[in-house]
Amino acid sequence: MTHSQLGAGDEMSSLRIEAVLAEGVSSVLDSMRLHLDNPQLQYMGCWSLVNMALEPTHKTALLSAGVIDVISDAMDRHVDEPKVQFRALFALINLVTVSGVIQAKSAEGLIRRVMVATGRYITYPDVAGRGCMVLYNMSLDRGNHVLLKAIKAPALICRAAELHSEDHLLKFVATSTACRLA
CATH class of the missing domain: 1.10.220 (Annexin V; domain 1)
Known part of the structure; x- marks a missing residue:
């Protein structure tokens, strides 16, 4: 495939x-x-x-x-x-865009799972893009900020954006997420 x-x-x-x-x-x-x-x-x-x-x-x-x-x-x-x-x-x-639906413990497991899948298949533009978009959407909830920063989600998103430099949405996601979590 x-x-x-x-x-x-x-x-x-x-x-x-x-x-x-x-x-x-x-x-x-x-x-x-x-x-x-x-x-x-x-x-x-x-x-x-x-x-x-x-x-x-x-x-x-x-x-x-x-x-x-x-x-x-x-x-x-x-x-x-x-x-x-x-x-x-x-x-x-x-x-993941519905605020308050995912409890903190579940959010942690989900964020880690998304990080693993995105990192594992980062060379697949579609997988990398979708994974980064999930992380971006999860960063919209301030309750996830500490964990997203701790597990270096912005670094993974930026790596995906560099790898797929032709993907303008991914560039936006990387920039927006990095700014939001700074």
Whole structure:
């Protein structure tokens, strides 16, 4: 698989239908929990979460149903699967923006997990970009600042921005995060 193939098929958009909220959230999360060892299902499940989290009511339902733990479990179980890591990070981008939802202990584990995945796959532009965006979004919560600085998140983000110098969004993320955490 090439680095550019990670995002193939992203042209799908989130469907804003009640069935997704009524049945889709529990179906996706239950399937991911039940088939944790299946990297293809985890990849596709995280992909579904990317789209579901775009709709505010779905995001709320996902967070209430424990989506952060489900994504964390997928990332932990499939550390050697860049596609799973990519989709998991992509899903987290929209999920970590809700202030106060992630408790301090959970935030610490999540930040460390994102740092590991981003560092491990930093040569993959899509993974590096999504991981840095999650860290950027987590830096919007002042409660995460001490930990983000302690584990050197700004250095990882700046390294990714240097490695992928053509990515203007990543440059913005690096500059903004470094300034916010200075």
